[in-house]
Each structure stands twice: as structure tokens, then as C-alpha cells.
Amino acid sequence: IFEYDLKKIIALSTLSQLGMMMFSISLGLYELAFFHLLTHALFKALLFLCAGVLIHGAGNTQDIRSFGGLSLNFPLVTVCMNLANLSLCGVPFLAGFYSKDLIVELACQYSWGIFILLMMFICLSLTVLYSVRVTYLSFVGPYGGGTSISVCESDYSLVGPVVILSFTSLVSGPILSWLNFPAPVLIFLPAFLKWGALFF
Numbered sequence: 001i002f003e004y005d006l007k008k009i010i011a012l013s014t015l016s017q018l019g020m021m022m023f024s025i026s027l028g029l030y031e032l033a034f035f036h037l038l039t040h041a042l043f044k045a046l047l048f049l050c051a052g053v054l055i056h057g058a059g060n061t062q063d064i065r066s067f068g069g070l071s072l073n074f075p076l077v078t079v080c081m082n083l084a085n086l087s088l089c090g091v092p093f094l095a096g097f098y099s100k101d102l103i104v105e106l107a108c109q110y111s112w113g114i115f116i117l118l119m120m121f122i123c124l125s126l127t128v129l130y131s132v133r134v135t136y137l138s139f140v141g142p143y144g145g146g147t148s149i150s151v152c153e154s155d156y157s158l159v160g161p162v163v164i165l166s167f168t169s170l171v172s173g174p175i176l177s178w179l180n181f182p183a184p185v186l187i188f189l190p191a192f193l194k195w196g197a198l199f200f
Contacts, residue, residue, distance in 0.1 A: 021040075036100060122200075
């Protein structure tokens with residue numbers, strides 16, 4: 001949460017998602033952990049590619065304090081990186097939602113105790129916190145004074161893979177869900193737990 005190096009933030013968020021996979025394995029949900037591994041690999045690759053374009057375009061600096069306002073110079077990369085961040089947060093109908101929400105709901109259904117559920121929801125909210133922080137400091141916040149080259153978006157060898165991975169981040173969740181789980185999972189939860197993951 002207090003890191004300013006863009007690549008380190010994305011790498012540390014990978015550790016957070018690995019923790020989610022280990023949590024799933026500890027509940028005995030091996031297939032869900034593998035499913036989250038697959039969806040996570042797609043949108044995390046997109047995050048790293050977007051970060052590479054931003055670093056290249058911002059004069060080879062990784063410090064997000066020197067970015068600020070890059071959405072004007074990098075509109076396409078901004079959309080793609082925000083798509084990957086929203087998928088990382090588990091926003092409904094993006095790739096991360098299909099795996100992460102299923103892990104959370106099954107953990108709530110098995111009722112492992114209030115402490116474990118509370119820790120899980122705190123971890124979910126921390127993921128959202130550092131994702132929103134990166135988005136704000138990179139794209140929305142005040143200009144940090146670094147150099148910015150908007151020519152990067154005209155280089156199709158940089159932007160082409162980003163657009164392709166953005167498309168896979170949109171459609172991989174339901175497709176992999178249909179392939180991995182031929183029968184739908186029936187989950188019964190009280191309303192406050194059902195809305196808990198979305199709220200956090």
C-alpha cells in the first residue's frame with residue numbers, strides 16, 4: 001500500500017492473489033484455486049504489459065509519483081490497465097469476478113468462523129485499496145513532473161498485445177468457468193454475506 005514503484009506494486013499484488021489461491025486450497029477447493037490461477041495469469045500479464053508501456057512512455061521511470069495525469073497521453077493503455085485493475089478487484093462480469101467471487105462465496109457457505117471470514121474480507125478490501133491508489137496516482141492525480149511520450153500508443157508492437165490481452169481479460173472468466181465447471185454451483189448465503197464480497 002505504501003510502495004511507489006509500479007512494477008513492485010504489481011508484483012506484490014501477485015503475492016496477494018497467490019494468498020487467495022492458498023486460501024482456496026486450504027478450504028479444499030483445488031479446482032477453484034487452479035481456475036483463479038488461470039484467470040489471474042491473463043489479467044496480471046495485461047497489468048505488466050500496461051506497466052511496461054507506461055514506464056517506456058514516461059521516460060523509463062517506475063515511480064508512480066512522477067506519473068500523474070497520464071490518461072490524457074495514454075488513453076488506450078489507461079482503459080486497458082483499468083480493465084485489468086477492475087478484474088483484479090473482482091468487479092462483476094470481468095475475469096477475476098468468476099474465480100474470486102466463487103472462492104469467497106464458498107468460503108462463506110462453509111462457515112469457517114467469523115475471524116477467517118473477516119480476514120478474507122479485509123484482504124479483499126486491501127486489494128481494492130492498492131488498485132485504486134495505483135490508478136489515481138498514475139492516471140487521475142496531479143501531474144508529477146516526469147517526462148511523457150505519447151508516441152508509445154502509435155507503436156502497434158507495444159499496444160497490439162495489450163489490446164489482445166484486454167479482450168481475453170473480458171471473455172476468459174465465463175469461458176474458463178464453462179470449461180472447468182460443467183454444472184453450475186449452487187450457493188445458499190444470507191443476504192449480508194452475499195453482498196459482502198461486492199461491498200468490500
